[in-house]
Amino acid sequence: MKTAIIVFTLLTFGCKGPVSGVHSTPKEDGPSFKFEPIHIKTWPASGPEYPAKAKAGHITGTVTVYIHVSETGQILKIYSDQGPEILRQAAEDYAKRFTFIPAKLNGRPTTARFTLHVVFDSNP
Structure with a gap:
């Protein structure tokens, strides 16, 4: 029996400044947020x-x-660039089935990138 294990990595987001956890400590050369x-x-x-071919x-x-x-x-965009090519479309299709509550920056919703690791394993 084939199984898939799902692992989430929180995210990478596009904003300037230092990042540590959910709070940034002010630095002389950058903002805090x-x-x-x-x-x-x-x-x-x-x-x-x-995928059937991957199973076989x-x-x-x-x-x-x-x-x-x-x-x-x-969801604005979904893509994969790592992992076996034969499994990528199945992982992307799976990702499209999630719904999200947006990230917030200083209390305001903002765009962000969520990283999903989909593990395809042949062990029962």
Whole structure:
């Protein structure tokens, strides 16, 4: 039986200044800010589809999927650039089934990138 394990890495976001956890400490050369990360609003009801060719070929691995989330929590862009190519589309399709609560910067919603690691494993 093929299984998929999902691992989340919180996120990378596009703003200037130092970042440590959810608060930044003021530095002489940069601003301070409070960052609240993206939260998952709803999870997919089931895991990703394991592609038939990957199953037949016993192909396993981790696909890294980047999900750009808007200020309203909508998915703007999804792409993967790491992991077995045969598994990437299944991981991206799975990522499209999540919904999000947007990140906030200084109390205001902001766009951010959420990183999802989808592990395809052939062990039962």
